[in-house]
Amino acid sequence: MNRFDARVAVVTGGASGIGLETAARLVAEGAAVALVDFDEANAERAAAQLGAQGGRVKAYAVDVTDEGSIRAAYAAVIAEFGRLDVVVNSAGIAARGTLDETEFEEWRRVLDVDLSSIYLSARMSVPHFRRNGGGAIVNIASIAGMFGVVNVAYVAAKGGVIALTRQLANELAADNIRVNAISPGFVVTALNMELRAQGAEERWAGRIPLGRYAKPREIAAACAFLASDDASYMTGENLVIDGGLSAVLRPDPVPAPYACMEYGTR
Numbered sequence: 001m002n003r004f005d006a007r008v009a010v011v012t013g014g015a016s017g018i019g020l021e022t023a024a025r026l027v028a029e030g031a032a033v034a035l036v037d038f039d040e041a042n043a044e045r046a047a048a049q050l051g052a053q054g055g056r057v058k059a060y061a062v063d064v065t066d067e068g069s070i071r072a073a074y075a076a077v078i079a080e081f082g083r084l085d086v087v088v089n090s091a092g093i094a095a096r097g098t099l100d101e102t103e104f105e106e107w108r109r110v111l112d113v114d115l116s117s118i119y120l121s122a123r124m125s126v127p128h129f130r131r132n133g134g135g136a137i138v139n140i141a142s143i144a145g146m147f148g149v150v151n152v153a154y155v156a157a158k159g160g161v162i163a164l165t166r167q168l169a170n171e172l173a174a175d176n177i178r179v180n181a182i183s184p185g186f187v188v189t190a191l192n193m194e195l196r197a198q199g200a201e202e203r204w205a206g207r208i209p210l211g212r213y214a215k216p217r218e219i220a221a222a223c224a225f226l227a228s229d230d231a232s233y234m235t236g237e238n239l240v241i242d243g244g245l246s247a248v249l250r251p252d253p254v255p256a257p258y259a260c261m262e263y264g265t266r
């Protein structure tokens with residue numbers, strides 16, 4: 001008996017990185033998975049790969065900032081799979097820039113993709129959860145939502161994700177819908193590929209107690225836990241997975257001139 005046998009999961013951002021590894025983990029534990037991502041080619045490729053491993057997986061090419069598309073995607077998932085048990089909201093973009101460097105258009109884009117998409121996903125998924133008698137939502141936030149770093153829009157969006165998670169947990173508990181967040185530190189994904197190519201991982205390694213970036217599967221394992229009945233008494237939590245980075249106060253300065261500017265790429 002697997003933890004997700006007969007369960008149906010939607011994973012936004014499921015074509016890459018943390019979303020893809022989470023989809024793989026859920027499939028391995030018995031779930032049918034809908035990969036929701038606007039990168040159609042990678043989503044189709046991932047669906048084919050996971051399908052070849054025996055999973056029931058379908059790709060949906062959707063921009064998570066588009067209300068109509070998200071609504072249609074959830075309707076299509078229900079038509080295809082018949083029910084909805086888990087939503088993992090992993091679609092996201094990184095952005096660098098201080099207040100002075102961030103134009104309003106960029107601010108709005110980051111807030112749309114990283115925060116408003118989670119509101120939309122909840123709006124469109126909750127009616128389906130209610131029909132099933134409950135479910136679990138896992139939102140991928142970031143430690144950037146807990147501390148001031150230089151990326152003004154990203155920090156605001158991710159802080160919003162943590163706050164929205166708590167609010168939804170409170171609102172939806174009566175419907176037996178649990179809502180939790182995960183705040184990763186640095187994870188090896190496409191999101192920070194350019195900065196890693198410039199040596200960011202090596203520069204940060206000394207400041208991270210575990211001495212390295214996370215692998216996406218180390219975040220996926222926690223996603224699966226929060227989405228499963230093993231976490232049946234957890235809701236409104238923000239699970240920090242950062243190799244100890246936020247647990248210690250280090251007197252040595254962040255490697256200049258990079259500082260927290262290294263948090264992601266545009």
Ligand SMILES: NC(=O)c1ccc[n+]([C@@H]2O[C@H](COP(=O)([O-])OP(=O)(O)OC[C@H]3O[C@@H](n4cnc5c(N)ncnc54)[C@H](O)[C@@H]3O)[C@@H](O)[C@H]2O)c1
Nearest residue numbers: 013016017018037038039063064091092142186187189191
């Ligand atoms: N990589 C890290 O160090 C790190 C750290 C903390 C938090 N996060 C968060 O983890 C989540 C996943 O990021 P990742 O690191 O796996 O990056 P990634 O780039 O590998 O994956 C992100 C996925 O989201 C999709 N996406 C982006 N905008 C979209 C849109 N408008 N509609 C639909 N899909 C869209 C992309 O196509 C991509 O497949 C993000 O929310 C990110 O902010 C990442």
